[in-house]
Amino acid sequence: MKHPHIDREYDNELKELRQEIMVMAGEVKKMIARAVQSFISMDTSLANGVTALEYRVNQYEMDIDERCLSILARRQPMASDLRFITLGLKMVTDLERIGDEAVNICERVIDIGSHSLANFYPLISQMAEIAQSMIHDAITAFIEKDAKLAKKVVTRDDEVDALYVEVINKLVDYMVKENVKQGFNALSIAKVLERMADHGTNIAEQVIFMVKGKDIRHSGESS
Amino acid sequence: MKHPHIDREYDNELKELRQEIMVMAGEVKKMIARAVQSFISMDTSLANGVTALEYRVNQYEMDIDERCLSILARRQPMASDLRFITLGLKMVTDLERIGDEAVNICERVIDIGSHSLANFYPLISQMAEIAQSMIHDAITAFIEKDAKLAKKVVTRDDEVDALYVEVINKLVDYMVKENVKQGFNALSIAKVLERMADHGTNIAEQVIFMVKGKDIRHSGESS
Numbered sequence: 001m002k003h004p005h006i007d008r009e010y011d012n013e014l015k016e017l018r019q020e021i022m023v024m025a026g027e028v029k030k031m032i033a034r035a036v037q038s039f040i041s042m043d044t045s046l047a048n049g050v051t052a053l054e055y056r057v058n059q060y061e062m063d064i065d066e067r068c069l070s071i072l073a074r075r076q077p078m079a080s081d082l083r084f085i086t087l088g089l090k091m092v093t094d095l096e097r098i099g100d101e102a103v104n105i106c107e108r109v110i111d112i113g114s115h116s117l118a119n120f121y122p123l124i125s126q127m128a129e130i131a132q133s134m135i136h137d138a139i140t141a142f143i144e145k146d147a148k149l150a151k152k153v154v155t156r157d158d159e160v161d162a163l164y165v166e167v168i169n170k171l172v173d174y175m176v177k178e179n180v181k182q183g184f185n186a187l188s189i190a191k192v193l194e195r196m197a198d199h200g201t202n203i204a205e206q207v208i209f210m211v212k213g214k215d216i217r218h219s220g221e222s223s
Numbered sequence: 224m225k226h227p228h229i230d231r232e233y234d235n236e237l238k239e240l241r242q243e244i245m246v247m248a249g250e251v252k253k254m255i256a257r258a259v260q261s262f263i264s265m266d267t268s269l270a271n272g273v274t275a276l277e278y279r280v281n282q283y284e285m286d287i288d289e290r291c292l293s294i295l296a297r298r299q300p301m302a303s304d305l306r307f308i309t310l311g312l313k314m315v316t317d318l319e320r321i322g323d324e325a326v327n328i329c330e331r332v333i334d335i336g337s338h339s340l341a342n343f344y345p346l347i348s349q350m351a352e353i354a355q356s357m358i359h360d361a362i363t364a365f366i367e368k369d370a371k372l373a374k375k376v377v378t379r380d381d382e383v384d385a386l387y388v389e390v391i392n393k394l395v396d397y398m399v400k401e402n403v404k405q406g407f408n409a410l411s412i413a414k415v416l417e418r419m420a421d422h423g424t425n426i427a428e429q430v431i432f433m434v435k436g437k438d439i440r441h442s443g444e445s446s
Contacts, residue, residue, distance in 0.1 A: 072305055072309065073301060082292060082296055083292065086291070086292060086295065086312055089312060089313060090316055093316070172403060172404060180395060180399045181395060184395065184398075184407075184410075202316075
């Protein structure tokens with residue numbers, strides 16, 4: 001079927017939208033990486049710096065929202081373009097909140113100060129790595145309309161959940177035996193990472209819906 | 224300006240969309256109320272029942288998404304209708320996640336079992352009441368395009384945050400002196416309520432944007 005509005009200008013608008021979303025996603029990934037790094041290196045000044053990135057991410061959210069609305073108002077995107085743009089609208093909200101979560105990590109890091117929680121670095125790092133790669137892959141799946149990659153993201157959520165349960169058990173034990181307040185700080189960081197992975201999963205599920213026009217959300221289907 | 228597509232059928236579609244969103248919001252509010260009630264009355268069977276409501280809320284999310292896409296594809300909504308529909312798309316995601324959070328409360332309640340945390344009921348109830356009324360008002364503001372009401376919601380977030388800090392301090396103390404595991408359960412419930420209030424605030428900020436076409440998100444403006 002020929003699309004009534006396809007022209008070079010319209011293609012460019014969609015391309016620019018994709019690019020801006022990728023740039024925003026890159027900033028958010030930077031925020032996560034720095035937040036986790038600040039935890040492991042007990043670097044409160046690095047943690048403070050993440051707030052500067054938050055401002056940029058917020059700007060991107062507003063810009064991309066406007067860009068989507070403008071395309072919807074002026075063009076009449078059909079079928080897959082329409083799903084792409086409306087998902088873009090939802091996705092920037094997820095990305096912005098992932099950025100907020102990174103700031104939450106940093107607030108914990110500042111509260112932890114120079115108290116070492118080295119026993120928990122390996123598990124937390126592993127959670128962070130998976131969460132980051134899930135978010136990365138979810139965005140890539142969105143941009144490239146790759147349902148297969150999106151499905152992989154959805155299955156990885158279980159890995160993060162398993163690590164989360166492991167770290168929670170260790171941390172509750174640490175809170176009982178050693179230090180409630182610092183254990184709680186580390187626990188909050190683990191919780192944030194688990195939620196970031198959830199955001200990645202949410203995005204990926206919606207990408208599958210976008211590509212296949214089929215809603216796997218809430219179906220219990222994961223393969 | 225006369226809208227090119229205004230006709231009775233289109234009006235009806237928008238009306239039905241509004242109604243379905245209100246019904247979904249009603250279900251979500253029911254989930255919160257029951258989750259908090261199950262905590263205070265230590266009623267694990269009530270907590271288990273909330274899961275049944277989650278299924279319905281998930282169905283509403285998918286239905287409303289489809290309804291919005293269908294309107295966008297067939298009509299060419301302009302200006303305020305466009306903002307209304309795209310915000311509808313974002314908002315059902317918030318509502319669905321608030322429903323998930325209610326389920327999270329119930330999981331904690333089941334873990335708490337018959338352990339009384341009565342000292343924390345007043346503060347937690349108060350948080351829950353404000354969070355519920357914020358979500359109620361945010362949805363009402365959306366349906367009635369009432370920016371003034373939306374602004375009131377945004378200012379209430381501070382009340383919830385203040386209560387949250389108060390309850391956290393008491394709970395950390397309780398964890399140190401009495402019971403880490405149960406204190407942590409109550410703390411998770413408080414955290415969920417605080418996040419529900421955040422969802423309400425997010426919706427309200429977007430409503431102000433929708434009504435005024437002005438983005439107050441991330442501006443630091445709250446009056």
